[in-house]
Amino acid sequence: MNISEYKRIVFKFGTNVLRNDDKEISLSRIYSFIEAISKLHKLGKEIIVVTSGAVGLGAKKLNVDSSESLAIKQSCAAVGQSQLMSIYEDGFGKYSINTAQVLLTEDDFTNRVKYLSLSNVLNTLLELRVIPIINQNDTVSTSELEYSDNPVYSVSFSDNDKLSALVASKLDADLLIILSDIDGLYNSNPKDNPNAQLISEVDDLNDEILSYASSASKGGRGGMITKLQAAKVVTHSGGTVIIANGKSPQIISRLFDGEKLGTTFYPVEQLSQKRRWIAYATNITGQIVVNDGAKKAIIEKNKSLLPIGIIQVNGVFDCGDIVSILDENNIEFARGIANYSSDDSMKIAGQHSDNIYELIGHKNYDAVITKDNIALI
Numbered sequence: 001m002n003i004s005e006y007k008r009i010v011f012k013f014g015t016n017v018l019r020n021d022d023k024e025i026s027l028s029r030i031y032s033f034i035e036a037i038s039k040l041h042k043l044g045k046e047i048i049v050v051t052s053g054a055v056g057l058g059a060k061k062l063n064v065d066s067s068e069s070l071a072i073k074q075s076c077a078a079v080g081q082s083q084l085m086s087i088y089e090d091g092f093g094k095y096s097i098n099t100a101q102v103l104l105t106e107d108d109f110t111n112r113v114k115y116l117s118l119s120n121v122l123n124t125l126l127e128l129r130v131i132p133i134i135n136q137n138d139t140v141s142t143s144e145l146e147y148s149d150n151p152v153y154s155v156s157f158s159d160n161d162k163l164s165a166l167v168a169s170k171l172d173a174d175l176l177i178i179l180s181d182i183d184g185l186y187n188s189n190p191k192d193n194p195n196a197q198l199i200s201e202v203d204d205l206n207d208e209i210l211s212y213a214s215s216a217s218k219g220g221r222g223g224m225i226t227k228l229q230a231a232k233v234v235t236h237s238g239g240t241v242i243i244a245n246g247k248s249p250q251i252i253s254r255l256f257d258g259e260k261l262g263t264t265f266y267p268v269e270q271l272s273q274k275r276r277w278i279a280y281a282t283n284i285t286g287q288i289v290v291n292d293g294a295k296k297a298i299i300e301k302n303k304s305l306l307p308i309g310i311i312q313v314n315g316v317f318d319c320g321d322i323v324s325i326l327d328e329n330n331i332e333f334a335r336g337i338a339n340y341s342s343d344d345s346m347k348i349a350g351q352h353s354d355n356i357y358e359l360i361g362h363k364n365y366d367a368v369i370t371k372d373n374i375a376l377i
Contacts, residue, residue, distance in 0.1 A: 004256050006174035008046040012164035015052040016181040017246030023060055034091035036252035041097055046126045050134045050164035054080035077138035088133045098130045103137035109166055109281040119170050136163055165230035169237035169276050176234045178227055179246030184263035187212050202265045205232050231265040233280045238270035278335050279375035282322040286315035286342050289326045298334060298374060304367035310349040317342045334376045336369035
């Protein structure tokens with residue numbers, strides 16, 4: 001692999017690599033990133049930056065604990081975001097490179113129209129040789145509260161690791177580089193086990209690899225598990241992912257000079273754009289549990305999900321929402337666009353398609369989820 005040949009590259013900077021040991025902003029490190037990225041930009045690379053740090057910067061400036069409440073976190077983000085953006089704008093400006101601030105929420109991905117619009121905007125910025133500086137819009141993101149009474153609700157992203165992956169996937173990026181405060185993926189937590197071994201390459205993000213992940217690092221919301229989830233999204237979209245230590249001197253230049261650093265995740269079978277959106281970019285408000293026969297038909301024969309294969313319906317969803325498809329062991333294996341609401345799905349569960357109209361008074365489709373709207377995960 002020669003990453004110097006890649007053209008469209010997403011960089012994700014974690015909170016801890018943007019701060020020093022005193023939790024102050026590390027300007028020297030940030031400017032070293034900017035210098036290295038500017039050199040790549042001058043070579044014709046298309047660069048997108050996904051950055052954390054706004055909440056941490058705001059918390060430091062306000063002298064508060066950002067985990068105290070959602071309102072405090074939002075306030076810290078509001079204060080810190082302008083400071084964070086001014087650093088990037090000033091730094092890239094010294095190299096005559098224009099930047100654009102892009103703040104995103106889950107709805108920008110879950111809403112299909114917004115999702116497509118976002119792609120157009122980002123692609124246009126890249127064509128204009130602008131570097132988009134992307135962050136989660138923590139100031140207005142309230143999805144944690146909106147569905148607090150729905151036990152099966154899950155968001156498309158809740159941290160910048162997953163956000164960077166969704167951006168890379170949507171833009172068909174060749175490479176996502178996640179810079180954190182750890183050298184890469186180890187076979188156990190190196191902070192607890194001095195004999196832990198760094199895994200330099202991953203061809204298959206299987207259950208064994210996922211089991212190596214540890215919990216979030218202090219100061220950030222991610223951790224290795226969210227980075228592996230991000231790697232899964234990108235590799236299934238045809239891209240490569242590198243997780244490396246952003247605190248290592250000249251890390252970006254060394255990577256593009258061919259030095260083997262961190263952990264590299266290689267692409268696997270690529271999903272279509274629509275199936276990527278279904279599988280990874282949407283919030284989930286419901287679940288449909290199916291029997292083994294339905295699971296086999298979906299996975300092995302690319303069949304639609306018929307009512308007769310449904311065992312149970314969980315959560316509340318409308319026609320057109322994305323739902324999780326679970327097997328009899330409650331393990332998610334696919335996601336899809338529902339043709340019927342949760343109420344209607346419960347009424348027709350286990351029944352033949354011929355009985356749909358009789359049971360609910362209308363019939364849009366024979367299938368609860370049609371095969372073209374199912375994405376295996």
